[in-house]
Amino acid sequence: MTTIKMIPAAAEVILKLRNDTKDKVMRRINSKTDRKDFMSHFLRQTNESGISHDEMVSNAGLFIVAGSETSATLLSGMTYYLLKNPEYLAKLKEEIRSSFNGVEDMTFAKEIKLPYLQACIEEGLRIYSPVPVELPRRTPPEGAVINGELIPGNTSVGVSHFCCFHSAKNFKDPDSYRPERWLGDPAYANDDLNGVQPFSMGARNCIGKNLAYAEIRSMICRLLWNFDIELCPESADWKDQKVYFLWEKSPLMVKLTART
Incomplete structure (x- = not known):
């Protein structure tokens, strides 16, 4: 403060x-x-x-x-990257539209079974993590050994999500949106997927994790079931943003056409 x-x-x-x-x-x-x-x-x-x-x-x-800013951020980022990669958008749209008979048929239990949707969400969390900075923890009074180094007690420590998730040491093509890396594609066999922990880990991880997943699945399914979408020219470089604790987002301009 x-x-x-x-x-x-x-x-x-x-x-x-x-x-x-x-x-x-x-x-x-x-x-x-x-x-x-x-x-x-x-x-x-x-x-x-x-x-x-x-x-x-x-x-x-x-x-x-x-409970609001993070979900809105992920939805915006995921929408942008899908629109910048139309082949992935088409594949996701096909999965959603072939899996349901209508919006009334969509349930959390059914949405969680869509593998390509889940891969798109995981990749969205990696490339555009809603909280791109570190989520700090404090070492115990006696200190702690972290990555082979003795850290004094009562020290605030953390790992930057953005740096970890965009490191070439952890991922092939780290700055590219590639849902296939979450589906066992051999091209990304050496990716350290366990390094992507946008909700943190352990007993103090995000208590809203499951709600966030359910929320984003529901929104994406309904969006792509009801509309065809395309990116407006003024948002072509939308990802060029400043980041502090959260992203400084400009409006994401998207054209929606009701599905016929």
Whole structure:
């Protein structure tokens, strides 16, 4: 937060988000409703674990950002790279349109069984990771040995997703969108696919991982079932972006034509 304070515009936006979140959390606490939602779990922990209102606000703010911006980023990036590679788009569209009888036939259980869709999503997460920076962890007080090096205790450590996912040491054609690398293509046999961990690993990995996969599968299936899409000329270089903690995205201009 110290760094954010040095950027007045960013600090102003974050303060507004926190105030709006606090207002919503307090209204939910005071509503006394029996509705089952994220907040009902927080409220139960208030009695069992003593979670404070400030902690509720902090976590609610995290859910708002993590549960919306990341999914929107992946959908945008994946759409762009598919449009820049029409042969992959055509193959994915064929898989989706041959697997269902209509939108009403689409379920999470059926969507998860589409191998090419899953490969396109995994490659989207690799080449355009929604959180391209490191997700830091802190070493224990006694320190830890990481990659053969002794790291002092209470040290913040992490691996940059962008650097790892775009390293030629880990991937052939690292800056190219290639879903086949996730389908056993011999040309990519030496790729270190286990190095792609956009949701982090272990007990503290992203709790919304399964929801994110279900969400993106559902959106892509419905988009490509209902529409033919093409990239507008003004977005030809859309991927040329600045990145801080998240990508600084410009509008992705796409032409949608209703399927006949």
